[in-house]
Amino acid sequence: MEKRLAVKCESAKDLFNNKSENLNDILRQKTKLETELSSCVSRINSYMNELIENVKKVFEKEMQRLQTDLEQLRMQSKGLYKQQDNLENIVQFCSDDVTFLYINEIEHVFLKEEKIPNSVPTRTDLAINGIEEIKTLLRNVEKVKIEPVMQQIPVNTITLSPAQQTVPYETKKSMTSGILTLNKHIDIAKNGVKEPVIIDCCIFKNGQVIAIEQKHTCLLEFTSSGILRRNVKILSQALGIAAIDESLFAITESERDTVQIYDKQRMSSIREVSIREHCSGITKYSDSNFVVGCNAGGLVLIGKNGEKEKVFHTKELMHLNQNICLTSNERGNIFCSFSKNNTILSIDSRGILRFTFQCEKLKSPRGLTCDGNSNIYVSGYETNNIIWISNDGKKSKEVLNSKNGIQCPTGIDYDTNLAILTVCNHNGSKMSIYSMK
Structure with a gap:
């Protein structure tokens, strides 16, 4: 019983x-x-x-x-x-x-x-060719309704005998369900970049990595095997980078207060979005938009076509006057790191504060990224480590430190399909790739 x-x-x-x-x-x-x-x-x-x-x-x-x-x-x-x-x-x-x-x-x-x-009089009239099509479209739009769609979830009838056991739910591999081991250190200088300083990076599904190199104002594209494929000059200093899909990525140009949307294949900007405010962090929010962090104005939600869709007016995010690093999870929660006050902050999709996180093991937090279970991990620049934080902010764990080769880390990115973590390491001179087992 x-x-x-x-x-x-x-x-x-x-x-x-x-x-x-x-x-x-x-x-x-x-x-x-x-x-x-x-x-x-x-x-x-x-x-x-x-x-x-x-x-x-x-x-x-x-x-x-x-x-x-x-x-x-x-x-x-x-x-x-x-x-x-x-x-x-x-x-x-x-x-x-x-x-x-x-x-x-x-x-x-x-x-x-x-x-x-x-002797034959003529006259000019103004008319819109296609106005009837527009009227038809509006009549069809009036029929569109938003309705809840009920889906029946199959549930097995519980008839377990005392000898039967429940099977735990299997989740994607995350930082707490496996061990991260060093795969490779990529020495940027040996790839032909003199005195490099990489500050942020993003991984694509094919294992390709694109990083921001701050000192020479350029983008570095690495193959899945860690070979530098291209070194592309950009217009001004960039602070954040995020993959939008397999063909597009976006960077924040803080000096020009703009976001540049890049075609990955051509490695050239195809669209410029004016933010009109110093912008730093950036992260993909959904398949159709991304979030940009502004130093004084909080967070701005921007569509792939460059339209500003929403501003998160969260008082804790306003007038911070410091760079903001960002990530988001599949539940629509956004996580921000503030290096000046050693704080991680999270808001929900409505812009309501979920939690703030601080701990002694995390000093000068920089890059953030998500695992496959809506949790995050963040790099500690001064503490030379990577900290895992649960989705609700109540649990945390140091998963990588100086013993694992972490030294002054900045930007990080994790790919759930490849189960690899990429770290802008050694004060930006190296890029370290860790794989999960």
Whole structure:
């Protein structure tokens, strides 16, 4: 009976966890839907504003043309009336020969200058080609509804005998479920970069790594085997980098207060987003947007097309006047590190503060990244270590330190599929790659 009660309790716990996860999921879905709809609204507004501007341009052009035609007609009419008056005076007071000569002169003028107005009147009207399609689209949009979709989750009937045991839920490998071992140290100087200082990096699914090199203002692209493939000069100092998908990544240019969206294959910027404020950290938030940290204005959510979708007005993130490093997890939670006050802060998808984290083993925190279970780990620059922190901020563990080759780490990134952790190490002179076993 004790074992059966234990099974029942475990089942109730699973149901509770399921509902809790469902609540977190719909909060994330709400944010995603709001973001998608806001993006649609922005695109529609931009399109309609462009149409309005085009109406103004076409109107101005046609108005100028019609005014020019009117002025020409006034001059023609004035000339015709003058010739008419002259002809009447000549007929009245001059001989027939003079009258004949004047009539010939008028005919020559008509033939030469073609001043007689067209007898067929024309008019110009303004119309929008495709307005009916727009009206049809609006009628279809009115039919769109947001509704909850109920999904039945199969649940096995509990008929366990006292000898049966429950099977624990298998999760993705994270920092607490495996051991990280050093795979390789990449000495940047030996790859041809003199006195390098790499400050942040991102991993792609094929194992490719792109890092920001601060001293020479460039991007370094490494193959999965750690070979430097390209060294690309950028316009100004960058502080953060994040992969958007397998073909795009974004960097923050703090000196120019902009975000540059790069094509990975060409290693060139395809879009510039003006933040108008000193920006530092950046992280992918969903498949359609990313978050940028601003030193005084908090966090800004930006779409892949460059539109600003949302600002997280969290008082703890405002007017910090320091660089912010960022990461986010699949639940829509955002984590920020502040090196000046040795603090990790987390907010949810609504911008509400979840927790703040501090501990003696973490000094001058820099880069953050997520594991496969919504938890994070962060690099300690002064403490020469990597700290794992649970999603709720209540648990923490030192997983790498100087004994594992960690020295003055800055940017870090973890790939759950490859199970590798990349660290900008040794004060930016090396990039260390750890694999999980």
